Amino acid sequence: MARIVVFGPHPDDQELGMGGTIRRLAEQGHHVLLCDVTNGEPTPLGSPEIRAEETAAATEVLSPDPGVHPHAAPLTRMLLGFTNREVEHTVSNRHKVAGVIRAWQADILFTTYPVDAHPDHRAVTRIVEDARFDSKLSKIIMPAPVDLWTGDLLVGPGVEDGGAQTTPCYPKWLFYYYATHLRWVADPSFVFDITGAMGTKLDAIRAYRTQFVLPEKNRRVVDWVEAAGTYFGSRIGVTHGEAFHTKEPVGFGSLGSLS
Helix, strand or coil: CCEEEEEECCCCHHHHHHHHHHHHHHHCCCEEEEEEEECCCCCCCCCHHHHHHHHHHHHHHHCCCCCCCCCCCCCEEEEEEECCCCCCCCHHHHHHHHHHHHHHCCCEEEEECCCCCCHHHHHHHHHHHHHHHHCCCCCCCCCCCEECCCCEECCCCCEEHHHCEECCCCCCEEEEECCCCCCCCCCCCEEEECCCCHHHHHHHHHCCHHHHCCCHHHHHHHHHHHHHHHHHHHHCCCCCEEEEECCCCCCCCCCCCCC
């Protein structure tokens, strides 16, 4: 099974952009780490404590029930702890993200689409792109990161010496999900079938009550996320889908997986 890291500039970005895919991947037994780069605060109705509670609730919603899905893998979530609204593309931040990639020994990375109005989104995308390269470099010490939601060290197969060092690796794939702050229509490279998982995705989004339930103007976000899922699903002949972009070609060994 693949080892996957989904980077979100703020808690809720992963749910908005690819919550259904996260649920499907976990159901299939892939080892998925959700890495919140910032805690998303301050916001008008939130606080660090509230956002931590909401993030935990959203993660629980996305986590499959092993009684129903016997091959499922549990979701792992961590907070890296960059400063919301002030994320910068620096070598130091690149190496912190590379430490996450190494600790998890990621095969696949997901991050936000690079064209966006939010400076944090653009910065995180570029950091992840460069950290993917940095994660393979030898003779550079990149410690395992601490999950600032819990204060615990991230546990993964690439952690050495009690977390003082991580093993170099190079993720084969980097994909981009759409959680943009632009009035822009996605032109995806591929669409992932999330039929049956749309309700779970919407419930996970609504778990962020201070962002999408209490502010009346933001409730419509949930509506257009659902509409987008219906539209992209229709493009591949299924009920719901999530759109993704890739800069690198995706290989096929047969046509059996095409929708």
